[in-house]
Amino acid sequence: MTESSAAVPPSDEARLARAALMRAGESGDPLLGRLIEVCGPVEALAQIREGELTAEISRRLAHDRGRTLRDLQAKVTGWRTRLLAADPERDLLVGRERGARLVVPGDIEWPSQLDDLGAGRPTGLWVEGEADLRFSCLRSVAIVGARAATPYGVHVASEMGAELGQEGWTVVSGGAYGVDSAAHRGALTTEAPTVAVLACGTDYCYPSGHHDLFAVIRERGVLISESPPGAHPTRSRFLIRNRLIAALSRGTVVAEAAVRSGALNTVNHALALHRHIGAVPGPVTSESSAGCHALLRQGKAQCVTNAAEVLDLIGAIGADLAPEPKGTVIPLDSLSPEARAVLDAIPSRGPGAGPATIAVAAGIDIQTALSRLGALAAAGYVQHGRQGWRLRDRR
Template sequence: MHTPDHEARAALMRAADAGDTAMGRLVSHYGAVRTAEAVRAQRLPDPGDPLPADGDHPRDHSGDHSRDRPGDHPGDLSHRLATWHTRLATWHARLTAADPAADLAAGHQAGARLVIPGDPEWPTQLDQLGPGRPLGLWLHGNADLRFSCLRSAAVVGARAATPYGAHVAAQFGIGLSESGWTVISGGAIGIDAAAHRGALAADSPTVVVLACGVDIPYPAEHQPLFAAARDQGVLVSECPPGVHPTRARFLIRNRLIAALSRGTAVIEAALRSGALNTATHALTLDRHLAVVPGPITSAQSAGCHRLLREQKAVCVTSPEELIELVGTIGDDLAPPQRAPALPRDALSLQTRAVLDAIPSRGGAGPATIAVAAGVPLNTALSALGSLAAAGYVERVPKGWRIRKAPSPVYPKATPTAVDQPTPPSEQHAVPSEHHASEHHASEHHASEHHAWGHHASGQRASEQRAASPRPPGAPQEQGAISTGPSSVPSGQPAVSPESPRVPPEQRAAPPSVPSERDAAPSEPPAGSAQPPAHPPGTPGSPVPSDRPLLDASATPERTSPPRPALPEGRPTLIPSPRTGSPALTPPPNASSQEDETPLPSSTPASQPCHPENQMIPSPRPEPP
């Protein structure tokens, strides 16, 4: 709801500059409506008329108007009227072009509102500005200005803030907001913006005092910041909508920052800084002034240090200290800062004396320590025991010394199994483990020997092929090992270069591996005679030991042991690879159509064995 006083003040805000004390005195003595009419008529009010105590209050008819006059001398008012007469022409020209009703309608449409003295939202602490009190304030935001300023503190500083200053300003903004205090600042680049962001981060209202209209985002990069401040706080300006900032308006608006808050904290201000102007207004209004010190080598903190040196400000280093300065005495006290407690603080005086007398290197005896500490020997012995139990000292061959604490930067490496010496008992156990491994290896070779002996029939087939001549120039069979320097695949049976090639139609399928149920008894039948030994080279004779069976590089220890030769047509007793008991093996010249067992080969399973590499098996006779 807009009253005639609202329209009159809106018009005068267009006519006079912000902070014009001459217009403030006219409105203070004659009222806003009467002053606006006098400016439109280009005449000053009659000095003989009774002066109102306030532009918003009825006239005082008590007859004593001396307290309402600007000065005690009658000529003082005449001098000011002469000064106002020189400005009357300028005010008249501006007021003629003003449209206060349009300003109020545009502000209402944009969400802004005009607050004048006497309104419920008007902060009464602005009355201390006297003639410099603003004619009205344009507000844009959801927060109530008067309630927001009841517990508020201003945070100002340099625009060219250092990372240190921006961090401290944000810390103060968060700390004040979390404690229920409103942060007031100017919304400029640097310290102001950091303080506003800290307050918004803590979900607390913040007050942004602008040097332009509330509809002009200046600086432009702070438009998102101003939008967030409107949602949680309020934007404040004594300039009408559409007014752009100037250098003079920045200095004039600083008095509002100092007047709205209970105290002002300056963070990073150079010797020539606008923040020092705000500090001057705070001192003029008897507000608390606090300063955050910075590095002595930083030019951005030179103004802060000068305020401290001149004892015009109080040094604060945390938001709690600022709240204690501007808050209620006895209620908003900052927590006292205490030095960290050390374990030595709990020691008695005599124990401390003994501890100080103990050397850190070498060592000293109890008597020497007692003399150095100035205590009896019994007291020294008792203290040494207590200190040793607490870990302060340690016993060495030379006596006692201070125990060295482990370095947090270079911790002592824990000994590993490699660094520790082997005990004598374990040193004797090492050869036995080695012999045990060799024993397992020998058992492995023995099992391989039994498996190799199971395929002796294939070796005899190789001997039969070796007896037949091989055509010259014929390619060597796959898997054969020659006696010459040619390379041979490892892990395959050896075949002589003179081994004959058996046609496929004359080959018989190899027998399957005998199972445990097919195994013969371990001893031959009673009454059977031992077969006579055959001379070397005849069928059925053992394979000579100097004849290579496998590639030496693959299995150097795999050789076929000599065994007694058996006559042709008689079964051979060979240990079974599974049970270890002898099994019957058919003679080499027998043939059968039963299951076949291929010759062991190192050929991968993915590569099928060539038909020519299959050995001729012997038929398996019926067990006796």
């Protein structure tokens, strides 16, 4: 029996089974995800607890994932061992006591774009916060970058987060030091929610210095994690959670990143999901922006310098176009071509020039020259003296 579509509300039994399976396997395990796809969470849990999959499902999974039956059985044994210490009822109770909810496929709050991850989609998500996760992510942008961000990177991320929030877009990031926290804080200066995707349980504050930041995010947005309560962060969990940052948002912006940066891992996930990528250029002498420059040079990202350009990249066609940047408009810009030619033909030094001389130098007839000279005089650009026309001193 194949798992029902995400549009069907999950039963309490299915929710409890998913809570148990989140303890059994590591986040993003595609084999476990495929097992749930094939037979549903309740049956998947039952077979793992038995310690052996049915022959039909074993052959199917081994064929799908290119594994031998022996390798598959070893995985099942590992899941079963971890289940022995799992207490899904307690996980749900602990979550409720601290205001966390387990959102699973089929729930109204489940962001359907996570289904793009296929077998790698989360088994469920622990969510803490006042905002609705699905609604918050309908119009969302991921901003990622270096933990050891420079003042430039922090400024860019903060400004972009605030500008996007002012336009009603949600900022998604990882809650880390540097670019992540700057983007969250920028978004929190607006009315828009922000989403922090953690690599540990939502009840575990990492980094510890973000206790106050996470408290505000709970009030104005959401903290989410596919790790169960009490789970500590690990290097692999940071890398695995990056796929959620990429999948939840319409596009990912790299505000600042070195060549070797975890942010580029998020970019790779976004590229695999066919999401838009933007990169903010930095000083060519800065190693902290070398990763952004590489993305631009390789054609993997488009150059973005502000929120308007980000929305032009990822927003709705025709609705979020960024205005073309223009220089400062000055009065001379409004002059006609003939008036410009006349103005250029008038000497800036020495005695003035007569209309005929000006007309010849401007390449126009005498009547047109006289007409343009009158208009330029009225506008204060030129003046007529005893020796002819000359430029007016406009200092």
